Amino acid sequence: MTDIAPLRDFIRDMTQLAEQDASEARWLTEGAALLRRLIATDTWLPEDCAVAGPRYRQYLLHCDPLERFCVVSFVWGPGQKTPVHNHTVWGLVGMLRGAEISTEMRPGAPMTPGQVDHLKEGEVVAVSADTYDIHVVENALADRASISIHVYGGNIGAIARAVFDPATGATKRFISGYDNVAVPNLWDRSKEMAAA
Numbered sequence: 001m002t003d004i005a006p007l008r009d010f011i012r013d014m015t016q017l018a019e020q021d022a023s024e025a026r027w028l029t030e031g032a033a034l035l036r037r038l039i040a041t042d043t044w045l046p047e048d049c050a051v052a053g054p055r056y057r058q059y060l061l062h063c064d065p066l067e068r069f070c071v072v073s074f075v076w077g078p079g080q081k082t083p084v085h086n087h088t089v090w091g092l093v094g095m096l097r098g099a100e101i102s103t104e105m106r107p108g109a110p111m112t113p114g115q116v117d118h119l120k121e122g123e124v125v126a127v128s129a130d131t132y133d134i135h136v137v138e139n140a141l142a143d144r145a146s147i148s149i150h151v152y153g154g155n156i157g158a159i160a161r162a163v164f165d166p167a168t169g170a171t172k173r174f175i176s177g178y179d180n181v182a183v184p185n186l187w188d189r190s191k192e193m194a195a196a
Ligand SMILES: [Fe+2]
Pocket: 085, 086, 087, 135, 137
């Protein structure tokens, strides 16, 4: 049984940043610190948001009602990877379980790899127009699933983005959606109330 309180606390703190109309720089520093704290423990992620599938899965954990940010659980089966894609909004990636590799892809025909980030458990990296916005992400582990928690500056599953053909640099319109139909219930406090 998971205790979802750390996720609820994280969403509250991120909502407070949104309420302060935080700059991207603040999201990428203060938000990153909050995400680092969230992923320091691994007991809060509901099990049904940790299930791998035939391709990588993205489970929406929370979307701000004003779509200022969202929180998504990405589950990578062994060997799974994304297409080359962009975001158009800032993003934070925190490694919860396992490991993944994010490779920046620079425009061109063919596209060329740039910065490579190897993420280990507990680490957080950012994507942003100021660093790089186009990348490919893959599970670094060949024998088990990896899970990362992502935060984006919008409702990422509903943003019109692009996937790229790495050989030609050609783009295709891409709207990722989500793999779950229901988001986790953050608000059942009955156990803590019963214990009080
Ligand atoms: Fe990405």
